[in-house]
Amino acid sequence: MRIVLFVPNWTFVDMRSKDTQGIAGVWPPTGLMYVASVLQKAGHEVFIEDGAFWTQEELIKRILDHNPDIIGAFSIAMFWERLAKLFKLLKTRKPELKIIAGGHGPSAFGEQCLIDSPELDVAVRGEAEYTVLELVEAWSSGADITEIEGCTLRDSSGTVVKNPSRKLIENLDELPFPSVDLIDLELYQPSAGQVLRLPVMQVISSRGCTHMCLYCYRLMGDRCLRMRSPENVVDEIELYVKQYGAKEIKFWDELFTHDKVRIIEICRLIVERKLDITWWCSARGDTVDEEILLAMKAAGCWCINFGVESAVQKNLNTLRKGIKVQTTIDAIKLTHKVGIRTFGTYIFGIPGETYEEGLQTIKLAKEMKSFYTEFFPITPFPGAELYDNSQKYGKVLRPLSDTGMLKEEIPFEPYTMDAEQIAKLRKLAYKAVYINPGFILMRVFAIRNWFDVKTLFGGAISLVKIIFVKKK
Numbered sequence: 001m002r003i004v005l006f007v008p009n010w011t012f013v014d015m016r017s018k019d020t021q022g023i024a025g026v027w028p029p030t031g032l033m034y035v036a037s038v039l040q041k042a043g044h045e046v047f048i049e050d051g052a053f054w055t056q057e058e059l060i061k062r063i064l065d066h067n068p069d070i071i072g073a074f075s076i077a078m079f080w081e082r083l084a085k086l087f088k089l090l091k092t093r094k095p096e097l098k099i100i101a102g103g104h105g106p107s108a109f110g111e112q113c114l115i116d117s118p119e120l121d122v123a124v125r126g127e128a129e130y131t132v133l134e135l136v137e138a139w140s141s142g143a144d145i146t147e148i149e150g151c152t153l154r155d156s157s158g159t160v161v162k163n164p165s166r167k168l169i170e171n172l173d174e175l176p177f178p179s180v181d182l183i184d185l186e187l188y189q190p191s192a193g194q195v196l197r198l199p200v201m202q203v204i205s206s207r208g209c210t211h212m213c214l215y216c217y218r219l220m221g222d223r224c225l226r227m228r229s230p231e232n233v234v235d236e237i238e239l240y241v242k243q244y245g246a247k248e249i250k251f252w253d254e255l256f257t258h259d260k261v262r263i264i265e266i267c268r269l270i271v272e273r274k275l276d277i278t279w280w281c282s283a284r285g286d287t288v289d290e291e292i293l294l295a296m297k298a299a300g301c302w303c304i305n306f307g308v309e310s311a312v313q314k315n316l317n318t319l320r321k322g323i324k325v326q327t328t329i330d331a332i333k334l335t336h337k338v339g340i341r342t343f344g345t346y347i348f349g350i351p352g353e354t355y356e357e358g359l360q361t362i363k364l365a366k367e368m369k370s371f372y373t374e375f376f377p378i379t380p381f382p383g384a385e386l387y388d389n390s391q392k393y394g395k396v397l398r399p400l401s402d403t404g405m406l407k408e409e410i411p412f413e414p415y416t417m418d419a420e421q422i423a424k425l426r427k428l429a430y431k432a433v434y435i436n437p438g439f440i441l442m443r444v445f446a447i448r449n450w451f452d453v454k455t456l457f458g459g460a461i462s463l464v465k466i467i468f469v470k471k472k
């Protein structure tokens with residue numbers, strides 16, 4: 001079968017505030033590339049189109065030029081409305097198309113997707129590699145699809161039904177690596193400042209998470225962490241280094257450092273195979289100690305993202321982070337001590353949070369002296385407790401189609417603070433962290449080349465816009 005997998009058309013305007021559109025970047029759609037690789041391995045002809053680079057009309061033309069039998073789209077919640085429009089236009093031009101959708105939107109509200117879009121045949125829920133393969137094989141042999149697990153679809157009477165979920169893939173090593181050969185790597189540019197060297201490639205070394213944070217939608221399900229073996233992870237990295245000249249790796253795992261033994265082994269293999277890479281990952285403060293950090297440093301890790309969220313323990317408890325503020329503070333200090341930079345992320349607008357508590361968070365963020373710091377307004381997404389039971393926690397202010405976490409409009413207001421105060425805290429926070437001599441000196445001394453100068457300049461312009469330019 002000929003299959004086109006695609007991301008709907010979007011621009012930075014949909015996703016980010018005006019101030020930061022200049023430093024925004026686009027990453028390849030890894031999840032979709034995993035789905036593609038399983039289909040390719042089974043002998044199907046697969047193409048990928050990424051709407052980040054095309055207008056709606058261009059995207060439609062590119063999809064149809066491949067003459068597909070089946071099309072499948074990845075959609076986070078905020079892309080759903082535009083995707084439904086795209087399906088209508090595509091089906092009008094090629095009525096025999098079979099259409100599937102997956103990702104965070106169709107997984108969380110698949111029934112609604114089928115009601116909104118008569119053109120959509122199946123909303124695939126969760127981890128989709130084998131569900132999509134089964135669908136494609138059934139369509140190619142003319143078999144019935146109505147019993148396929150992991151699908152939300154219409155039965156023979158046209159009623160929307162939610163089939164049982166598919167069991168998660170236990171052994172992730174059995175998956176082929178994502179289909180990098182199907183994308184034009186040259187088109188992708190990461191966000192300014194988030195990489196040390198180029199070209200950068202992405203790796204997902206584990207899937208799922210053992211925690212249950214209030215604002216997070218866990219597409220793979222609750223408490224369902226699975227990890228690839230160190231050999232399999234380092235084989236993928238080695239392929240990227242040898243075949244694509246990768247100099248940097250971005251690990252997108254939710255819980256990269258969960259298993260210390262596994263990470264130390266990954267680090268040992270990177271060193272043993274003499275892979276010249278630098279890399280970035282995320283970690284929770286309660287999963288790092290000096291031993292793991294030293295091993296990571298020796299293997300090229302240059303930056304770790306810690307979700308600090310708030311300086312106030314009560315707020316972390318509300319978020320269900322399951323961690324002490326002090327644990328993350330200690331972890332950040334230890335990370336700096338071994339010579340790895342940190343990227344600290346913080347949230348304003350936590351249910352129950354007061355403006356004064358927000359000010360305490362700003363003070364902490366300044367003290368942490370991270371290399372990068374970002375402040376997000378809390379954002380409810382379908383499937384997350386904060387969205388599904390939102391009235392318990394506050395008021396949703398933006399429609400689903402407009403929930404980019406980096407936009408200037410505040411998406412959610414807790415009962416203890418209003419949107420204006422959240423916006424004010426963000427402004428104060430950026431000013432406190434970035435406009436201070438210690439930070440500026442640290443960043444100037446870190447400049448090594450023209451790439452760093454460009455990055456720093458772009459960041460500075462965005463900062464001036466965030467802090468000093470009044471919104472209309």
Ligand code: B12
Pocket residue numbers: 005006010015016027028029030031032033034035071072073074075076077078100101102103104105108124126127128129132202204207215216217218219252253254381382383403404405406407
């Ligand atoms: C890494 C990550 C990113 C990376 C993306 C890296 C990449 N190239 O994929 C970056 C930083 C770029 C990013 C950006 C954004 N992200 Co993000 N991100 C994540 C994170 C932490 C992990 C995603 C991941 O890689 N998972 C592992 C892979 C294997 O899974 P997957 O991508 O979901 O793919 C599987 C399924 O979705 C499905 N699937 C994928 N494609 C297709 C296609 C078809 C046809 C089918 C049927 C199925 C299917 O099968 C795949 C394999 O099993 C999740 C958190 C989470 N818990 O999921 C948030 C998350 C997905 N992000 C989120 C958001 C909001 C964003 C942004 C909008 C942030 C912003 N700017 O405001 C942007 C949107 C970018 C975009 N264009 O889509 C939200 C989405 C919420 C929602 N319900 O819609 C999440 C869930 C985090 C949260 N807040 O809860 N993100």
Ligand code: SF4
Pocket residue numbers: 209210211212213216217218254
């Ligand atoms: S925010 Fe991170 S730690 Fe919390 S549930 Fe989501 S992925 Fe897990």
